[in-house]
Amino acid sequence: MKKIILLIIFLSPLILSAQIKTIKADVTNDGYNDRIEMGLKSVVVTDLISCCTRRKYTVVDNVENLADIMVDDFHSGAWGNEIAVVTLPNHEYVTQVYGLKGKNVNSLSDPLPGQISFDENEQLFGYKTHTWQGREIQIPWPIIEDAGFLKPALLVQEVETTIVVDTGTTKEIVIEMFTNVFTVVVADTKKKDAVIFLLDNDGTLITQRPIDSEHPMVGTRSADLGKTISLVIDNLQSSTSTTVHYIIKHYIKKLLSIEIRTPER
Numbered sequence: 001m002k003k004i005i006l007l008i009i010f011l012s013p014l015i016l017s018a019q020i021k022t023i024k025a026d027v028t029n030d031g032y033n034d035r036i037e038m039g040l041k042s043v044v045v046t047d048l049i050s051c052c053t054r055r056k057y058t059v060v061d062n063v064e065n066l067a068d069i070m071v072d073d074f075h076s077g078a079w080g081n082e083i084a085v086v087t088l089p090n091h092e093y094v095t096q097v098y099g100l101k102g103k104n105v106n107s108l109s110d111p112l113p114g115q116i117s118f119d120e121n122e123q124l125f126g127y128k129t130h131t132w133q134g135r136e137i138q139i140p141w142p143i144i145e146d147a148g149f150l151k152p153a154l155l156v157q158e159v160e161t162t163i164v165v166d167t168g169t170t171k172e173i174v175i176e177m178f179t180n181v182f183t184v185v186v187a188d189t190k191k192k193d194a195v196i197f198l199l200d201n202d203g204t205l206i207t208q209r210p211i212d213s214e215h216p217m218v219g220t221r222s223a224d225l226g227k228t229i230s231l232v233i234d235n236l237q238s239s240t241s242t243t244v245h246y247i248i249k250h251y252i253k254k255l256l257s258i259e260i261r262t263p264e265r
Contacts, residue, residue: 025071028057028100029080036083038069043085045100059098059105065089068115074124075099075108077145082108086115092129097150109150113141119220123182126152132188132245137216142182142251153182153251165194165235165242173231173246177223180253185231187246188216194242195234201227211237222253 021038028034032049036059043059043066060066068086074097075082082099095116097109114127124143129136142153156178165171177183187196187209197208198219206229209217221229235242 021069023069023071025081027071027081027083036069036071038066038085041066043069043083045083057100057103057105059083060085063087067093070115072118074116075145075150077148084116095126108148109143110152112143112150113152114138116143121222123220123222124150125220130186130247133190135188135190135216137186137188138218139186139247139249140184140218140220142184142220142253144252144254146255153253154255155249155251156181157248157250159248160246162243162245163233165233165244167235167238167241169235171233171235171244175229175231175248177221177227177229178250179223179226181223182251182253183221183223183229184249184251185219185221185229185246186216187231187233187244189233189242189244191235191238191240191242193235193238194244195237196244197232197234199230199232201229224253 023036024033025036026033027036027045028047030049034048035046037044041063042061045057045059047055065088067088070084071081073081074084082097084095084097086093086095093114095112095114096107099106099108112126116124116126118124125140126143127138127140130139143150144153163171175183175185185198192212195208195211196217198206198217200206206221207217207219209215231246233242233244
């Protein structure tokens with residue numbers, strides 16, 4: 001019994017430290033790093049340059065299922081860096097973004113799906129988890145700025161289907177992109193000898209899933225004007241047919257305000 005108690009005492013600091021995270025970054029926009037600390041249920045910013053008093057800001061408090069914090073310039077309309085607080089309420093990550101201005105902590109986002117991050121084009125994405133035949137796929141979800149808030153882009157069209165590609169053949173699916181959209185394409189197969197790739201309308205390779213890959217092909221494209229892209233499944237190297245599951249999602253890039261005029265009397 002004594003050994004068990006000693007083991008619990010020894011492990012307790014390890015368990016506690018696994019749920020605590022500290023980042024040093026400038027979030028008060030004074031040119032000096034601050035200390036951002038995630039505890040078990042709270043996130044607190046300490047202004048390290050505010051002499052003597054060490055001014056503190058509580059970003060969130062008494063929050064269940066805190067999972068992570070991140071600091072970056074998530075919101076182009078706000079000055080400086082913001083704090084992304086990640087929770088895990090129901091087996092799906094959710095992120096909310098906060099910014100400091102003066103003595104105030106301001107919420108700068110709706111609840112965003114997944115842990116947000118930037119792609120190679122500096123577009124902000126979250127994600128939703130999709131399961132197909134026991135395989136979990138993270139499907140990107142574009143994040144947009146609207147009325148001063150970060151929001152999940154509006155999903156306007158979705159296609160999900162499964163196709164079979166015969167041995168020694170290729171299959172091309174032409175995808176029409178609409179004006180003012182982000183298009184997300186995800187394709188997966190359990191066959192390792194099939195190549196899946198996404199092409200721009202001029203034939204430029206956007207991304208591909210090579211032979212022997214354990215992961216799905218995930219590609220995103222943005223369009224200001226209407227265009228087409230192509231999903232291609234190459235089954236030329238296989239001696240058997242290939243079953244491919246693919247998902248195509250179209251999201252609005254920018255919510256356009258509509259002016260409503262009242263008829264004159």
